[in-house]
Amino acid sequence: MEEENKVKLHGTWISTYSKRVELALRVKGIPYDYLEEDLSNKSPLLLQYNPVHKKIPVLVHNGKPIPESSIILEYIDETWKNAPRFLPEDPYRRAQIRFWAGFIQQVFEAMGKAFMTSGEAQEKAIEETHEKINVLEEGMKGLFSEEAPKIDGQNFGLLDIVVCAVLSTHKASEEVLGNGVKILDPERHPFLSSWVEKLNKHPVVKENTPPYDKIIGFLHFIRQEHKVFPFKSLLQKKKE
Incomplete structure (x- = not known):
């Protein structure tokens, strides 16, 4: 039992x-x-x-x-209704947060395409990623009134979780993609960059983030796999 x-x-x-x-x-x-x-x-x-x-x-x-x-x-x-609560009580605010959580998933999918393609297709995937990041930057500034959300034991919401999962290791992704690719640019995306920096300093996030070298190694493996077996890898991903 x-x-x-x-x-x-x-x-x-x-x-x-x-x-x-x-x-x-x-x-x-x-x-x-x-x-x-x-x-x-x-x-x-x-x-x-x-x-x-x-x-x-x-x-x-x-x-x-x-x-x-x-x-x-x-x-x-x-x-578990103890703090932090991931969604607010206000129905409209909850709906807004659910919407943007879904949009962040689209950012992740665009980033994934960049690893699964090369040449012109990869350039389009990176461009799509930048476009979505730009939309997310403006959307989050509007949602949080231009100031990145406070993150502590009482405040760690659904968007904090989703943004952290997708963007906290962006530097490893940039390194593996190479060619000067920037997923998050502090000058173009000051709100998101500040937010991700705050998240990465949170003790729970630090404890839950794999070693940088391990992430790099895995991303290189995925990148190489898709260069050698692009269609096979795409099919396998759809099955997971």
Whole structure:
């Protein structure tokens, strides 16, 4: 029998989706057991807990599985109501934050294209990333009245989690893409750059960020894999 309030997380160390859930659990102070999944050889438990998509992350609470990171984050916030709360009480504000969380996912997808392509296609993916980052910069300035949100034990919201998962390791991505590519430019994106810098200094974020060299190594591997097997890699990604 599962212990009362026992929490387990099935994930992978490099996944931004896993990182979102880990950050949520840690900032809430929720104890959990972490199970690293090999996506090329998924565990029977993962397939049992998420038979529809067969993907990570999956949160298991008292033996009951919850898949999909966005659903997991809201489940955590609704189940553990202690601070910080990830979504505000005001319905309109909640709707705004959900909208921008979805848009940040589009930024992540554009960044991913840059790693899965080369030549002209990669240039278009980088251009698309810059366009979306520019929109996000202006949108966040409007949402937070020009001042980056306060981040502490009482304030660490859904957008903090999603922005951190997608952009906190942007320097590693820039290094691997090379050719002077900038994902976040402090001069062009002062709001986002300041926000990400604050997030990266937060103790929970520091503890939850893999070593820089490990991230670089993985990104180089992904980049090389897509140069050698571009179509195969794209198909595999769709299956994950």
